[in-house]
Amino acid sequence: MEDFWAVVLAGLKVWVYLIVALLMVPAMFGFSLGISETYMKILIKTLEWATLRIQTVNTEQQILKSPSFNGLIQREEGSMEKELGELRRSRPKSPLGGDFSLSDCFYFYRRGVEDIVEDEVTQRFSSEELVWWNLLTRTNYDFHYISLKLTMVWVLGVFVRYCILAPLRIMLASIGLTWLVIGTTIVGFLPEWRLKSWLSEWVHVMCYRICARGLSATIHYHNKENRPRKGGICVANHTSPIDVVILCNDGCYAMVGQSHGGLMGVLQRAMAKACPHIWFERADMKDRHLVAKRLRDHVNDKTKLPILIFPEGTCINNTSVMMFKKGSFEIGATIYPVAIKYDPQFGDAFWNSAKYNMVSYLLRMMTSWAIVCDVWYLPAMHQQEGEDAVQFANRVKSAIAHQGGLLDLCWDGGLKRAKVKDTFKEQQQKMYSNMLVRGEEESSHNSDKLPPP
Amino acid sequence: MGSRASTLLREEEIEEIKKETGFSHSQITRLYSRFTSLDKGENGTLSREDFQRIPELAINPLGDRIINAFFPEGEDQVNFRGFMRTLAHFRPIEDNEKNKDPTASEPLNSRTNKLLFAFRLYDLDRDDKISRDELLQVLRMMVGLNMFVSQVLRMMVGLNMFVSQVLRMMVGVNISDEQLGSIADRTIQEADQNGDNSISFNEFIKVLEKVDVEQKMSIRFLH
Numbered sequence: 001m002e003d004f005w006a007v008v009l010a011g012l013k014v015w016v017y018l019i020v021a022l023l024m025v026p027a028m029f030g031f032s033l034g035i036s037e038t039y040m041k042i043l044i045k046t047l048e049w050a051t052l053r054i055q056t057v058n059t060e061q062q063i064l065k066s067p068s069f070n071g072l073i074q075r076e077e078g079s080m081e082k083e084l085g086e087l088r089r090s091r092p093k094s095p096l097g098g099d100f101s102l103s104d105c106f107y108f109y110r111r112g113v114e115d116i117v118e119d120e121v122t123q124r125f126s127s128e129e130l131v132w133w134n135l136l137t138r139t140n141y142d143f144h145y146i147s148l149k150l151t152m153v154w155v156l157g158v159f160v161r162y163c164i165l166a167p168l169r170i171m172l173a174s175i176g177l178t179w180l181v182i183g184t185t186i187v188g189f190l191p192e193w194r195l196k197s198w199l200s201e202w203v204h205v206m207c208y209r210i211c212a213r214g215l216s217a218t219i220h221y222h223n224k225e226n227r228p229r230k231g232g233i234c235v236a237n238h239t240s241p242i243d244v245v246i247l248c249n250d251g252c253y254a255m256v257g258q259s260h261g262g263l264m265g266v267l268q269r270a271m272a273k274a275c276p277h278i279w280f281e282r283a284d285m286k287d288r289h290l291v292a293k294r295l296r297d298h299v300n301d302k303t304k305l306p307i308l309i310f311p312e313g314t315c316i317n318n319t320s321v322m323m324f325k326k327g328s329f330e331i332g333a334t335i336y337p338v339a340i341k342y343d344p345q346f347g348d349a350f351w352n353s354a355k356y357n358m359v360s361y362l363l364r365m366m367t368s369w370a371i372v373c374d375v376w377y378l379p380a381m382h383q384q385e386g387e388d389a390v391q392f393a394n395r396v397k398s399a400i401a402h403q404g405g406l407l408d409l410c411w412d413g414g415l416k417r418a419k420v421k422d423t424f425k426e427q428q429q430k431m432y433s434n435m436l437v438r439g440e441e442e443s444s445h446n447s448d449k450l451p452p453p
Numbered sequence: 454m455g456s457r458a459s460t461l462l463r464e465e466e467i468e469e470i471k472k473e474t475g476f477s478h479s480q481i482t483r484l485y486s487r488f489t490s491l492d493k494g495e496n497g498t499l500s501r502e503d504f505q506r507i508p509e510l511a512i513n514p515l516g517d518r519i520i521n522a523f524f525p526e527g528e529d530q531v532n533f534r535g536f537m538r539t540l541a542h543f544r545p546i547e548d549n550e551k552n553k554d555p556t557a558s559e560p561l562n563s564r565t566n567k568l569l570f571a572f573r574l575y576d577l578d579r580d581d582k583i584s585r586d587e588l589l590q591v592l593r594m595m596v597g598l599n600m601f602v603s604q605v606l607r608m609m610v611g612l613n614m615f616v617s618q619v620l621r622m623m624v625g626v627n628i629s630d631e632q633l634g635s636i637a638d639r640t641i642q643e644a645d646q647n648g649d650n651s652i653s654f655n656e657f658i659k660v661l662e663k664v665d666v667e668q669k670m671s672i673r674f675l676h
Contacts (some may be wrong), residue, residue, distance in 0.1 A: 429597030
């Protein structure tokens with residue numbers, strides 16, 4: 001019995017040394033031993049093989065699975081004016097005017113039912129559907145039994161992910177976070193030398209690198225010359241809390257957010273000791289002026305790190321970019337846009353906060369194959385003459401959407417939880433009234449025989 | 454996600470829905486997926502709130518009427534069959550229906566049934582007649598409380614510029630009930646043939662006989 005435990009202990013020691021040598025040291029110093037690259041290559045080969053198998057079996061059994069998951073319906077992309085014009089064309093123009101026809105409602109009915117079948121907004125708040133299965137149960141929408149080989153590979157995958165990778169990753173992540181707290185606290189004790197900020201940056205990046213290994217994250221950074229500089233604001237599209245880890249692997253940012261209690265609070269306070277972050281009390285967050293003032297003060301101090309902000313305000317599923325809140329664009333600082341695009345093939349990074357809490361989300365992340373993403377740094381943008389904050393925000397949003405290959409939507413991410421404002425309905429009503437009224441004007445002029453104004 | 458949607462819907466049900474509505478197998482499974490994603494309560498039926506959660510529908514002026522069309526008389530929940538039956542009205546009309554069975558009832562997406570669907574959206578009390586009030590109600594929904602100019606313009610011609618400018622500021626314009634009322638009267642006048650001051654279904658069909666109902670009340674479902 002004792003021998004057994006001795007063996008286990010020895011095994012654990014070897015295991016820990018391996019981890020430190022092969023994973024942590026490279027992470028700390030930023031070089032790579034090529035282990036993750038090999039893992040990724042094997043993974044890609046496996047997934048390609050799986051896809052091929054599914055394809056061949058599908059064609060054999062003549063299950064027609066259209067690879068274009070583009071949509072369920074094809075819409076008529078006509079404006080209200082155009083469509084109503086077509087509907088009314090069939091009617092002779094009544095001499096009494098009043099350009100209303102019983103068929104006008106068809107336009108609204110059809111649009112309404114199209115939106116019931118498929119709308120632009122609600123699909124952004126749930127995970128993206130994959131075209132081909134990637135051997136994860138969670139993305140399996142239409143499960144057919146394909147073949148024994150495939151099922152066996154899947155079982156093997158489950159074993160590898162849950163029994164080998166997940167514990168490893170959890171350990172790495174905990175180590176990373178613990179070091180972050182300890183490291184930043186230690187640095188916090190140092191007096192204000194220039195060394196302090198350098199050390200603090202090093203500690204931050206190192207711990208985030210360990211955390212990234214804890215997620216098997218493979219990140220490709222593009223256009224590093226546009227990296228955010230001090231005294232600016234970095235804005236990015238938001239998909240999950242992991243975005244922070246992804247971005248902080250390649251630079252140091254000042255975070256903005258609500259101060260939490262508990263474990264998060266410990267983390268926040270420790271980080272704030274080493275270098276200034278902006279944490280708000282819950283009540284203060286509602287005070288827009290206070291928020292703006294603190295942001296402005298931080299930005300104006302050129303020695304402080306660039307602020308990292310996610311203007312969407314909530315997590316979106318990485319197929320589109322939704323409305324940017326204008327708060328950060330009113331400050332007058334340089335904006336450094338960053339586009340983040342995850343590859344859904346290896347793991348679904350989207351945090352559906354309605355369905356999963358933080359802990360179950362992180363567990364899901366750690367039992368995926370990997371997190372693969374691309375980060376593009378876009379050239380800095382400034383607010384131009386005669387452009388208000390909303391227009392500026394939209395301009396930045398389009399740039400990010402364009403670079404990341406995401407759809408640029410004007411809808412507010414807050415619609416995840418809140419109802420849509422009535423003003424939008426009133427806009428539609430107004431458009432329709434204008435069409436109705438023009439007919440009225442013409443008719444009243446005809447009947448009164450008055451010259452146009 | 455991971456909702457095994459297609460396994461919750463039995464094959465026999467899919468076949469029945471196929472026969473009743475004419476949708477294909479894959480369309481039915483995908484629409485079932487959509488149905489379950491709208492069903493936040495996960496009880497197999499949709500309530501009015503589930504529909505109103507769709508922002509584009511919430512801002513549609515006739516959104517409430519459309520939602521109403523899915524719910525049978527006096528009920529607050531609609532199941533998948535009812536959902537599909539209503540959507541079936543919007544299937545395009547194919548010229549060569551494969552099983553052209555003369556004894557079978559008219560398909561849900563025939564021209565007449567599409568028009569009946571539209572008629573019922575006007576006819577709130579289901580008495581098979583569109584009265585002036587019902588027409589007014591729909592008009593009011595489509596138009597909201599909105600700016601309109603001709604009332605003001607008419608007044609401007611009769612008064613001098615100064616006073617009319619003040620009036621314009623004061624009037625804070627609406628499409629008045631009076632204005633809508635005259636539109637409703639005109640519409641009924643045109644359509645009403647038997648002089649009962651309301652529009653019956655046959656009169657409705659007659660007014661819209663030149664409108665391309667097949668195309669305008671159809672949605673192109675893919676695969």
